[in-house]
Amino acid sequence: MTPISASPSDQLIFAPVGITHLTGDNADLIRAAAAGRSRIRLTTAAQLNGVPHFGTVVTMLTVFAFAQRTGEVLDLPVSIVFDALENAPAEHLTIDSEIYTRSVGDLIDTGHLDRAERVGGFEQLLTWAHRRSGITYEFRPYNVYQGLRPVRECLHHIASRLETFAPIVAPHDGIIRIRPRCPSCRLMQKSAKDLRITALSGAIRLDSRCPRHGPYAELVHIDGGGWYDANTPVRSVQKGYLLAAERDLYDACSVSVDGADWGGAWHAHVLAPALAHLGIPPTHWPVSIFTPLITDRTGGKLSKTLYVARGTYANLPELFLNLDVLLAQHGEQILDLIWAEVTRWAGEPRRLHRTYTVDYITALLEAGRPSEQLRTA
Ligand SMILES: [Zn+2]
Numbered sequence: 001m002t003p004i005s006a007s008p009s010d011q012l013i014f015a016p017v018g019i020t021h022l023t024g025d026n027a028d029l030i031r032a033a034a035a036g037r038s039r040i041r042l043t044t045a046a047q048l049n050g051v052p053h054f055g056t057v058v059t060m061l062t063v064f065a066f067a068q069r070t071g072e073v074l075d076l077p078v079s080i081v082f083d084a085l086e087n088a089p090a091e092h093l094t095i096d097s098e099i100y101t102r103s104v105g106d107l108i109d110t111g112h113l114d115r116a117e118r119v120g121g122f123e124q125l126l127t128w129a130h131r132r133s134g135i136t137y138e139f140r141p142y143n144v145y146q147g148l149r150p151v152r153e154c155l156h157h158i159a160s161r162l163e164t165f166a167p168i169v170a171p172h173d174g175i176i177r178i179r180p181r182c183p184s185c186r187l188m189q190k191s192a193k194d195l196r197i198t199a200l201s202g203a204i205r206l207d208s209r210c211p212r213h214g215p216y217a218e219l220v221h222i223d224g225g226g227w228y229d230a231n232t233p234v235r236s237v238q239k240g241y242l243l244a245a246e247r248d249l250y251d252a253c254s255v256s257v258d259g260a261d262w263g264g265a266w267h268a269h270v271l272a273p274a275l276a277h278l279g280i281p282p283t284h285w286p287v288s289i290f291t292p293l294i295t296d297r298t299g300g301k302l303s304k305t306l307y308v309a310r311g312t313y314a315n316l317p318e319l320f321l322n323l324d325v326l327l328a329q330h331g332e333q334i335l336d337l338i339w340a341e342v343t344r345w346a347g348e349p350r351r352l353h354r355t356y357t358v359d360y361i362t363a364l365l366e367a368g369r370p371s372e373q374l375r376t377a
Contacts, residue, residue, distance in 0.1 A: 008363040009341060012351075020349040026066065027073035028349075030287045034253035040076050041252040042067050043243065045083035048104050049090070051121040054320040054361070055259065055294045055302045060122075061338055062291040063257045064129040064137075065346035071135070076253075080137040082126060083239075084119065087142040087229050092190075095211040099190040103229070105143065106186045121323045128335055146230065150249075152204075152222045154241035157278055158234065159199040168274050169233035177231035180218035182210035188229060204228075236266070237274040243286035244275070254286040260355070261301055263290040292345060293355040294320075302358065320358055330365065337368040 014020075023029060034040055044063045046056055063080060071078035086105035090113060093100045107113040126137055145151060155178065158165045166174045178197055181188040187210055189195070196207040203221045206228055210216060220226035230238060243254035267288060275285055294302045302320060319326040326334060341364060345351045 007367055008360060009344065012360075014350040014354070017350070017353045019353055023349045025069075025073055026289075026347060026349055026352050027070045029289060030070060030253055030255055031074065033255075033287050034070075034074050034076060037076070037247075037253045038251040039253070040067070040070055040074070040078040040255060041081065041243075041246060041250060042078065042255045042257050043081040043083060043239070044257045045085060045239075046122065047085045047088035048118050048122065049088045050118070052125060052323045053302065054323075054326065054358075057125060057323055057326070057335075058294055058338065058342060059257075059259050059291045060125055061129055061335070062342045062345055064133040064135050065339065065343045066257060066289060066291075067135045068133045069343070069346040070255075078135055080135055081140055082122075082137055083140050083142065083145055084122060085142045086118075087146075089190075093187070098193075098211065100187040100211065101190055102186050102188070103181075105141070106181070110186075125323065125335075128332070129339075132335075132339055143227070146228060147224055148242060149222065149224075150242045150245035151238045152220065152224075153245075154238045154278065155204055155220065155228070155230070155234075156199060156202075156222055157241075158237070159197050159204045161277075162197060164277055165237075165274065168270060168277070169231075169237060171269075176234065177229075178204070178206060178234055179229045179231070180206040180208050180216070181227070181229065182208075182213055183216055183218075184213045185210065187212070233270050236262075236271055237278075240271055240275050240286060241278055241280065244280045244284040247284055247286075255289055256286050257289045257291060260290040260293040263288065292352065294361065295355050295357050297357060297359060316358060317362075320361075330369070334365065334368075337365065340368075 030040070042063060044060065046052070046060070052060070067078040067080055086108065087103045089101035090104040090107050091102040104113060104118055108115045108118065123139070126139065129135070130137055158169075158176065159178065162176060166176055170176050175192050175195070176197060177192045177195070179188050179192055179195060189208060194209040198205040198207070202223065203219055206218045206220065208216060218226050218228060220228050239256065243256060246252055246254050271288075296302055296316065302316075319329055
């Protein structure tokens with residue numbers, strides 16, 4: 001191994017950040033919520049919109065590292081739920097000046113997308129992290145998630161009080177996007193301008209219109225049946241509600257772990273006000289943990305979408321955008337190197353509440369490469 005003193009990780013500067021003054025270990029962030037509970041349940045999510053990029057890899061490994069750390073410090077069993085969002089849009093069509101989409105899941109069902117190509121990278125990563133940490137996980141598709149009873153209860157609350165939730169989940173245009181898809185061709189209207197949401201007793205009725213097959217309705221019962229696509233803010237609110245319910249269902253301390261872009265403004269303007277309107281007592285709010293953001297050289301979030309759109313992006317090597325390229329260039333031992341880094345983030349507050357640039361990560365990967373190890377040995 002490279003001598004510890006040579007690691008870029010030891011040459012970092014840590015500016016003081018508020019929360020780091022309150023915590024000695026990151027487990028302190030969930031200590032009170034976990035007191036008296038039988039287990040800790042961590043959840044994280046990712047859209048299945050291709051091969052995982054570096055930011056996703058780092059977030060997922062940090063989730064496992066954080067699970068391992070808190071389990072040890074608080075002496076409780078820990079498990080992870082990975083929400084695999086196959087409802088991510090994968091095809092866009094413009095018909096009569098309106099944009100319609102089909103989801104990853106729909107295109108896998110019809111044979112237009114290869115499941116292994118879309119899901120394989122995530123499964124490989126989860127399997128690796130499970131072996132490395134010993135933490136068990138559940139792979140939960142969106143199709144299962146959207147049907148869970150607490151998730152549907154929350155949907156019904158939102159559908160029953162559209163005027164309360166519209167300014168929170170759709171502050172721009174007031175259209176709450178709980179979208180059905182055409183039962184014949186699975187097209188979904190992106191703008192949702194033809195959508196009508198009606199709360200019935202024990203169910204939600206979603207009316208929309210397909211440009212090819214005309215008007216249709218989807219009936220979504222709280223007890224099951226039907227399907228709907230909840231866009232990101234609605235899904236985020238539902239998840240908060242679900243995790244609050246799971247405190248009692250599993251006698252668990254519920255923790256959501258997401259990238260840092262879900263903290264700050266998102267938490268303040270979307271999740272927190274929605275949980276308050278849903279009447280969830282603060283003692284039942286899930287604990288939110290945010291993993292460090294990986295930024296490009298300009299300070300922006302590493303974005304695969306931008307990279308794909310522009311063909312090149314801030315001169316970043318492709319390994320940052322594609323797990324397959326990362327593993328092809330460095331082998332699976334690169335994950336050990338990243339694991340060593342994120343386990344430090346998982347424990348030390350000053351390392352968790354921080355961003356890291358691609359240049360820092362590049363230096364870290366370079367310092368840990370076998371050839372470099374030989375040279376410094
Ligand atoms: Zn249709």
